[in-house]
Amino acid sequence: MSFAERMLNIDRRIIFAVIGLCTLLPLLYPVGLPIKISQEVRGVYDHIESLPERSVLLLSLDFDPASKPELYPQAVAILRHAFKKNLRVVAMTLWVSGTGMADELLTKVAAESGKQRGTDYIFLGWSPGGTAVIINMGQDLYNAFPSDYGGKPTKGQPVLEGVNSLKDVTYAVSLGAGNPGVEAWYVFGKDKYKFELGGGCTGVIAPGLYPLLRSGQINGLIGGLRGAAEYESLIGQKGRAVAGMDAQSATHVAIIVLVALCNVFYFMLRRQAHRQSVQS
Amino acid sequence: MDATVIGAWVATGLTLFIFSFLYKDNPLFKLAENLYVGVSVGYTIVKTYDTVILHLIWKPIVEHQEWTLLIPVGIGLLMLTRYVPKAAWLSRYAFAFIVGVGAGLAIPRTVSSFILKQIEDTVRPLVMLVPGDGASFSWNLLNPASSVNVIIVLIGVSSVLFYFFFSVEHSGPGKTVARTGVLFLMIAFGAAFGYTVMARMSLLIGRLTDLIEYSDPSYGRPTLWLALVTVGTLIALSLWRRSDPPSSS
Numbered sequence: 001m002s003f004a005e006r007m008l009n010i011d012r013r014i015i016f017a018v019i020g021l022c023t024l025l026p027l028l029y030p031v032g033l034p035i036k037i038s039q040e041v042r043g044v045y046d047h048i049e050s051l052p053e054r055s056v057l058l059l060s061l062d063f064d065p066a067s068k069p070e071l072y073p074q075a076v077a078i079l080r081h082a083f084k085k086n087l088r089v090v091a092m093t094l095w096v097s098g099t100g101m102a103d104e105l106l107t108k109v110a111a112e113s114g115k116q117r118g119t120d121y122i123f124l125g126w127s128p129g130g131t132a133v134i135i136n137m138g139q140d141l142y143n144a145f146p147s148d149y150g151g152k153p154t155k156g157q158p159v160l161e162g163v164n165s166l167k168d169v170t171y172a173v174s175l176g177a178g179n180p181g182v183e184a185w186y187v188f189g190k191d192k193y194k195f196e197l198g199g200g201c202t203g204v205i206a207p208g209l210y211p212l213l214r215s216g217q218i219n220g221l222i223g224g225l226r227g228a229a230e231y232e233s234l235i236g237q238k239g240r241a242v243a244g245m246d247a248q249s250a251t252h253v254a255i256i257v258l259v260a261l262c263n264v265f266y267f268m269l270r271r272q273a274h275r276q277s278v279q280s
Numbered sequence: 281m282d283a284t285v286i287g288a289w290v291a292t293g294l295t296l297f298i299f300s301f302l303y304k305d306n307p308l309f310k311l312a313e314n315l316y317v318g319v320s321v322g323y324t325i326v327k328t329y330d331t332v333i334l335h336l337i338w339k340p341i342v343e344h345q346e347w348t349l350l351i352p353v354g355i356g357l358l359m360l361t362r363y364v365p366k367a368a369w370l371s372r373y374a375f376a377f378i379v380g381v382g383a384g385l386a387i388p389r390t391v392s393s394f395i396l397k398q399i400e401d402t403v404r405p406l407v408m409l410v411p412g413d414g415a416s417f418s419w420n421l422l423n424p425a426s427s428v429n430v431i432i433v434l435i436g437v438s439s440v441l442f443y444f445f446f447s448v449e450h451s452g453p454g455k456t457v458a459r460t461g462v463l464f465l466m467i468a469f470g471a472a473f474g475y476t477v478m479a480r481m482s483l484l485i486g487r488l489t490d491l492i493e494y495s496d497p498s499y500g501r502p503t504l505w506l507a508l509v510t511v512g513t514l515i516a517l518s519l520w521r522r523s524d525p526p527s528s529s
Contacts (some may be wrong), residue, residue, distance in 0.1 A: 016302045023484050027492055039422075064320075069486020070479060096327050097320055128332050135385065147335060187393045188385070203479030207472040215401035217393070224475070225482035244485040251481045 002272065004265040015258065022254040026246035033246055040213055041230040043220025044198040045081070047171060053086040055170035056163055058195075060185060061105070063177035064097035067202050071175045073228035073241035074200040075105055078173060081235045083113035088159050089121040090169070092145070094133060094180045099126045103149055118152070122159045125149035130180040134188040138166040166193040175200035175222075182209055186217050200227065288494045292502040295487050296510045308513055402437055404430050436464040 001009075048057065059078060063071040082089050089110075093102045106123050115121055124145040127133045136144035141164060142155050154160060162168060172195055174185040182199035190197040196219055201209055203224030213221045222231055225248060228241035297312035337353055340346040358374035361367040406427055407415045418426040442454070443461030450458040495503035 013303060019481075019484075020488075023481065023488055024492075027485065027488055067483075069489075070482045096324050096331075099327055100323075126327065126331060128328065128336070131385070146340070151335070183393075187389045191389060191393050191397075203475040203482060206475050207468070211398055211401070215397055217397055224478055225485065226478065240486075240489060244482065244489065247485045247488070248478065248481055251484075252478070255477060 002269075004268040004272070007265045008262065008269065018254055018258070019251055022250040023247045026250045027243070030243060031246050033249055035229050035233045035242065035245060037230050037234060038227075040221040040223070041227050041234070043213075044078070044173065044200070044222055045220070045231060045234045047196060047198060047219055048078070048081050048085060048087070051085060051087060051170055055087050056168065057082050057087045057089050058166070058169045058172040059089055059091045060094060060172065060174040060176075061091060061098060061102040062094045062174055062181045063202075064095050065101055067177035068101065069244075070202045070224050070228065071177060071200060072101075072105060073225065073239055074175055074222050074231060075102075076109055076239060077228060077231040077235055077237070077241070078175075078200070078222075079106065079109040080113065080237055081231075083110065083115050083120070084235070086120075089115075090124065090159065090163070091121065092124040093126050094130055094184070095177070096126045096128075099149070117150075118157045119159055122154070122157055123149040124154065131184045131188045134166070134180075134184060135192070138189065138193040141165050166195060169195045171196050171198065173198045173200060176205070177202050178205065181205070182218065182221075183212070186212060190217070198222075285499055288499040289502040289506070291490060292494045293506045293509075295491060296503075296506050299487075300510055300514060303514060306514060306517060308510060402433060404433075406430055406434070435460065440464050 051057070059075070059082070061071075061075055079089065089106075091102065091106050093099055103123050103125070106121065107117075110117065110121050117123075125148060127136075127144055129136070133144055141160070145154050147153050148157070166172070166189055172185060172189065174182045174197070176182045176185075176199065182197075182201055185199075186197055189195070197217075198220040199209060199212070199218045200222035201224070203226075206221065206223035206227075209218070209221055209223075212218045222228060225241050225244055229245045232239050232242050294312045294315065297308040298316075300306055301309040337349060341349050355374050355377055358370050361370040407417055408427060410416050419428055420426045421428055423429070439457050439461035441461070442448075443450075443458045443465070448454060491503045493499075495501055
């Protein structure tokens with residue numbers, strides 16, 4: 001067996017080990033590669049930055065622990081920004097399996113920012129129905145969520161003063177890992193009740209959401225861990241996402257090198273086979 | 281023992297057990313996989329019961345006498361008649377209601393959002409008309425609305441649509457157009473695959489970040505101990521399988 005043949009039949013576990021090392025080493029010894037801010041992430045940041053104090057930011061945390069590495073840092077960065085800008089945060093989730101995580105996340109970031117539940121922020125929790133919840137909220141928010149996550153009646157809470165439906169929301173951001181997520185919030189929320197919408201998503205679904213961004217249906221998009229790192233850089237509070245960017249870059253380089261090598265070996269084999277057929 | 285420490289040990293153990301599949305399928309992976317499915321389903325059932333049955337149905341009806349809620353509850357209960365063969369026909373009323381409402385809500389909104397809005401964005405004039413300046417042509421590739429990008433979109437959309445005309449033979453000039461369409465499709469698939477790779481790597485980074493964090497002495501170094509347990513178990517399983525003679529059938 002020639003060298004090229006041996007390389008093309010390499011044990012897949014060696015490739016796993018290479019990728020594992022390329023991820024682990026930059027996490028242990030960070031280099032601090034520069035992070036370029038993209039226009040789509042800046043769209044969300046600039047809009048939140050432009051909001052006056054006590055505006056209502058609706059944050060829909062439509063993900064579960066399976067997408068935590070990508071969307072959790074995005075949520076932390078947006079919440080830190082919103083609390084820094086002294087906005088009223090109305091958080092909720094359309095994914096039942098992410099309810100506990102969303103509450104923990106909100107409580108943690110609010111505590112570090114010194115914000116009060118009920119006055120500065122509220123977690124509405126989860127309600128069944130997916131897209132129907134969005135429509136219900138557009139008609140009457142208190143009907144969709146009669147009580148918050150802690151069981152306290154939503155009506156009368158200072159954070160919701162003057163907010164009766166989605167029409168009273170200044171800006172909404174959906175951090176979605178699938179359906180229902182950003183698309184559902186556009187179709188059944190923004191398009192019907194006319195509020196400004198931004199999005200955050202996992203890397204897998206980001207390409208599918210770019211057409212919405214280009215057509216102006218959403219005004220910004222935070223895509224995957226890279227998007228979260230960009231947002232962390234914008235607010236000047238570098239966290240988990242920025243820390244992961246060196247590893248991300250290293251693994252991408254490793255994959256590019258592996259793909260290139262594989263092609264080189266493939267063409268070597270093809271030339272070898274061609275020579276043999278000419279000789280015989 | 282602190283609940284955080286217990287959580288760290290459980291999370292670390294399950295992560296390492298799942299990673300052990302990269303070596304080969306084994307009982308540790310199956311244990312973690314089944315636990316994951318069981319816990320997520322259990323959590324969903326409990327949350328749904330608490331939110332729907334208790335907070336949205338039981339409390340409003342019993343405590344606040346909101347009797348109108350009995351109508352959706354009744355429609356919902358009709359679905360359960362599927363389990364009683366003689367009364368199964370009643371479930372059709374519930375399904376008819378749900379399908380009717382769902383389609384009525386979704387079709388107009390989806391057509392408006394995904395078809396009309398996207399067509400509106402695709403069909404743009406090649407030359408921009410700026411008030412006072414007249415017609416202008418923008419060469420800025422970074423601006424999505426620039427004239428060059430509009431031309432690229434025009435070529436891409438037309439050629440991809442042509443590629444999917446299977447009733448026309450792709451020969452002569454048609455072959456060139458179809459091949460251009462394939463080129464655009466390949467670029468789109470490449471971008472989608474690139475993002476998918478990025479997402480999977482992000483998940484790996486997330487897990488490894490946790491493993492690094494849990495190697496701290498404050499948690500009792502679960503990463504190191506459980507990595508030893510996982511590797512040890514894999515070696516033991518391998519030795520046990522080698523010593524166990526294959527059964528002849």
